[in-house]
Every structure is written in structure tokens, then in C-alpha cells.
Amino acid sequence: MTQRRYSPTYRFIAGVVKPFLWLMGRKRWSGTENLHRPEGFIAAANHASLLDPLATAHVLYNNGAPPRIMAKAELWKVFGLGALLRGSGQIPVERRTRQAADSLVAAQAALEAGECVLIFPEGTLTLDPNAWPMVAHTGVARLALTSGAPVIPLAQWGSTAILPRKAKFPTLRRTTFQALVGEPVDLTDLRPQPGAQPTPEALAEGTRRIMAAITTQLAQIRGETPPAEPFDRRKAGV
Numbered sequence: 001m002t003q004r005r006y007s008p009t010y011r012f013i014a015g016v017v018k019p020f021l022w023l024m025g026r027k028r029w030s031g032t033e034n035l036h037r038p039e040g041f042i043a044a045a046n047h048a049s050l051l052d053p054l055a056t057a058h059v060l061y062n063n064g065a066p067p068r069i070m071a072k073a074e075l076w077k078v079f080g081l082g083a084l085l086r087g088s089g090q091i092p093v094e095r096r097t098r099q100a101a102d103s104l105v106a107a108q109a110a111l112e113a114g115e116c117v118l119i120f121p122e123g124t125l126t127l128d129p130n131a132w133p134m135v136a137h138t139g140v141a142r143l144a145l146t147s148g149a150p151v152i153p154l155a156q157w158g159s160t161a162i163l164p165r166k167a168k169f170p171t172l173r174r175t176t177f178q179a180l181v182g183e184p185v186d187l188t189d190l191r192p193q194p195g196a197q198p199t200p201e202a203l204a205e206g207t208r209r210i211m212a213a214i215t216t217q218l219a220q221i222r223g224e225t226p227p228a229e230p231f232d233r234r235k236a237g238v
């Protein structure tokens, strides 16, 4: 595909969201040339604030890739929001159920149609005390290895200054919405034989590589050192 479609609903949402983001902060984005690709691709981003999906979608939307965001299905039940999510082609995920995998079918169809699928591989806001990415679910690698679509790591930072994880209300201080987009993560050696499913080891290793890329980029924009090992919910028992 040459040009992705910006549906009227998507333009409407952007018309509301962009001025709101302009008020909340300035933007500092780099590596966005990695988003200029005609074929379908997966954008994988860290998730530390409820504002992130908007800040991240903004980067993609402004770079020719209005994203199909994989988002929790509960949001489709919020009055008024459901119609907007449907009309802009977002993809519902029924987390913690067997239907969670259905979302990957929808995501794969979007990739085949040349769309950009935005996924937050951690599946929820990070529980790391310093908001570094934590050990992720393997859905991102499953989607990448079964579709063959490239995975573009996208580190983003700045939203937590306005809305940290536990905050009930946003602060009124302006922030800088930073984003650093990387080159595709090399997963070629992990690809299954045609017709076969990726192995659990390939899924774990692919996910680890994708999160490592995001974390390295995030360390660059934060100018800080991430923990040697990412926070692991299973080990922490949360």
C-alpha cells in the first residue's frame, strides 16, 4: 500500500486530541524515519502512564501511520468511546481470557492490509518502581513471528510527569513528550518454518529482544540507567 487511510472518525479524534496534547507539552521526537515504510508494521512501545497511548499515537499519526491500537476491551463499553474506537479501527483485547488470542487475528488482518498496529507488549502500565519496562507478555512476538511483519521499537517518555501510574488527577505542569523510534528488531533466526507455529523459546526470546530494544532507547532519552534485569511480575508475585 502506498498511502494509509485517515478515516473521518480518526481525523475527528485527532482534531480533539492534538490541541489537548499541545497544551500539555512540547514534543521532541527522533528516529521517525523508521516509521516511513509502505508495508504493514508493528510499533511496540513502553507503557508507563494512561496518557501514553495518545502521546504515542500522535507520533505515528503524524508520520503516515495512524495506528490500530491494541487496547483493553473494557474501553469499548465506555459510553461514547466505543463508537470512536470502532470508527477508528482500534483492536479490542480481552485480557486474561482465552479470547485474548482473537485480537491477534484482527491485528494480523490489519498488518496484511498494510496498516500499523500499535501494541504495548506489557499489557498494562509497568509496575517497575521507576517506570522502566517490565517483562512483557509474548503476544507481540507471536504477532511478529506469525505475520512476518517488522517490529519497530518505540520508546516514549514524558507522560508520567503529568499522569503517573497511581495518580487520580493530572498535574497542570507542562511536559516534554519525547519519543525515540528505532530500526526493526531482528527476529529472522526465530521465524518458524512455513505452516509451523513459533516455539515457546522463540516467543520468549523475540519478546526479550523487542523489550530490550525499547529499554535501550528509553535509557537514551531519559539519560538514566535501567535496571540490569527488567521487573518480573511473576517473580514479584504481583
Ligand SMILES: CCCCCCCCCCCCCCCC(=O)OC[C@@H](O)COP(=O)(O)O
Binding pocket: 013, 014, 017, 018, 050, 053, 054, 057, 058, 061, 069, 070, 071, 072, 090, 120, 123, 124, 125
Ligand atoms: C493524534 C492522534 C491521536 C489518536 C488517538 C487514538 C485514540 C484511541 C485511544 C485508545 C486508548 C488505548 C489504550 C491502549 C492500551 C491499553 O489498553 O492499556 C491498558 C492500560 O491503559 C492500563 O489498564 P489497566 O491494566 O486496566 O490499568
